[in-house]
Amino acid sequence: MILKSAEAKPHIVVIGAGAIGSFYGAILKRAGCAVSVVLRSDYETVKASGFRFTSPLGDLSWTPDHVYQPGETPLQTPDYVLLCVKVLPGVDRAELVRSWLGNHTALVLIENGLDIERELADAFPDNPLLSCLAFIAVSRTGPGTVNHQAYGQLVMGNFPKGFDQHCEQLANLFREGGIDVNGTDAVVGERWRKCVWNTSFNPLSVLANGADTLTMLDAPGGEALIRLMMKEVIAVAEADGYPMPPDIIEKNISGTRAMGAYKNSMALDYLNDRPIELEAIVGNIVAIADRLDVPVPHLRTVLVTLRIRQGVDSAHSE
Numbered sequence: 001m002i003l004k005s006a007e008a009k010p011h012i013v014v015i016g017a018g019a020i021g022s023f024y025g026a027i028l029k030r031a032g033c034a035v036s037v038v039l040r041s042d043y044e045t046v047k048a049s050g051f052r053f054t055s056p057l058g059d060l061s062w063t064p065d066h067v068y069q070p071g072e073t074p075l076q077t078p079d080y081v082l083l084c085v086k087v088l089p090g091v092d093r094a095e096l097v098r099s100w101l102g103n104h105t106a107l108v109l110i111e112n113g114l115d116i117e118r119e120l121a122d123a124f125p126d127n128p129l130l131s132c133l134a135f136i137a138v139s140r141t142g143p144g145t146v147n148h149q150a151y152g153q154l155v156m157g158n159f160p161k162g163f164d165q166h167c168e169q170l171a172n173l174f175r176e177g178g179i180d181v182n183g184t185d186a187v188v189g190e191r192w193r194k195c196v197w198n199t200s201f202n203p204l205s206v207l208a209n210g211a212d213t214l215t216m217l218d219a220p221g222g223e224a225l226i227r228l229m230m231k232e233v234i235a236v237a238e239a240d241g242y243p244m245p246p247d248i249i250e251k252n253i254s255g256t257r258a259m260g261a262y263k264n265s266m267a268l269d270y271l272n273d274r275p276i277e278l279e280a281i282v283g284n285i286v287a288i289a290d291r292l293d294v295p296v297p298h299l300r301t302v303l304v305t306l307r308i309r310q311g312v313d314s315a316h317s318e
């Protein structure tokens with residue numbers, strides 16, 4: 001396939017333009033792309049007045065080229081579809097993207113979790129698949145309104161491996177729009193590396209009633225527990241063929257302390273009564289641990305406790 005030249009900027013459709021989708025949509029819009037969005041609850045507001053941002057990067061507020069609803073078909077086949085919905089059981093992501101993909105459309109995931117690409121790779125074997133990790137603090141504060149607190153860097157590569165011309169083009173567009181992109185030809189290892197942080201801090205923050213990072217680290221035994229959880233993630237990653245750097249725990253702990261008190265995306269989902277990405281971020285890792293016979297007693301305790309809690313919460317809300 002011949003990619004569009006730098007002058008003819010690609011057409012982008014963002015599916016799930018919440019915090020992450022609207023932020024990275026804004027960046028691509030700044031780079032001169034035509035960016036459209038598929039929205040559910042925010043459809044009317046964004047169609048009427050676009051996205052409104054607060055951000056240290058300046059005014060990122062933007063108006064999409066088209067605002068679609070799920071089930072519509074694109075006016076023009078997009079070059080890239082960005083999928084930015086939460087990875088939740090019962091959400092069929094392949095069905096969400098199916099009608100938006102042309103034969104040559106590249107599918108780009110900007111989502112947390114491990115082992116979350118396979119269902120899309122299987123459903124669309126002929127479309128280029130790009131997997132991205134977002135290092136950013138951003139949240140949706142109301143319909144069409146978004147607060148970008150800090151950061152924004154992406155790590156990007158093809159799934160399961162490689163860094164093709166689509167990665168090259170999209171990474172350059174994100175850079176033009178003002179954010180850093182680290183390209184990798186081994187994105188699965190990068191997902192493991194990010195999960196060392198997410199699989200430890202995210203579920204613990206929910207058990208701790210939405211606690212921020214410093215509250216967790218400073219509680220008696222808190223840092224020790226987080227280190228034990230990180231060690232278990234690293235052991236599973238290694239058994240799966242992805243050895244982690246020897247200083248990864250130290251760097252994660254010191255980096256998190258330096259960042260100051262921070263509520264991760266799962267803590268925010270929990271505090272706002274939204275479903276949490278428990279299976280994508282914890283369950284999939286425990287499943288791999290079981291397959292490879294790696295003991296993960298702390299991760300399993302946290303996972304099962306949260307599953308029980310989800311059951312109790314949903315029984316109460318019926």
Ligand SMILES: NC(=O)C1=CN([C@@H]2O[C@H](COP(=O)(O)OP(=O)(O)OC[C@H]3O[C@@H](n4cnc5c(N)ncnc54)[C@H](OP(=O)(O)O)[C@@H]3O)[C@@H](O)[C@H]2O)C=CC1
Pocket residue numbers: 015016017018019020021038039040041042070084085086087091096110111112113134135136137138139140265277
């Ligand atoms: N926020 C952050 O700082 C970070 C988030 N991430 C990851 O990025 C991913 C996205 O998170 P985030 O943007 O925060 O989540 P949000 O909840 O802010 O956004 C998700 C969006 O997906 C939409 N959506 C869900 N289902 C559908 C559907 N069927 N059709 C159309 N839209 C749909 C939601 O719409 P509706 O409102 O209608 O449900 C919402 O707008 C997650 O995997 C998260 O873990 C990673 C790093 C940091």
Ligand SMILES: CC(C)(CO)C(=O)C(=O)O
Pocket residue numbers: 112134135136137197198202263264265266
């Ligand atoms: C790493 C971090 C904390 C923000 O980039 C994240 O992935 C999350 O909030 O879930």
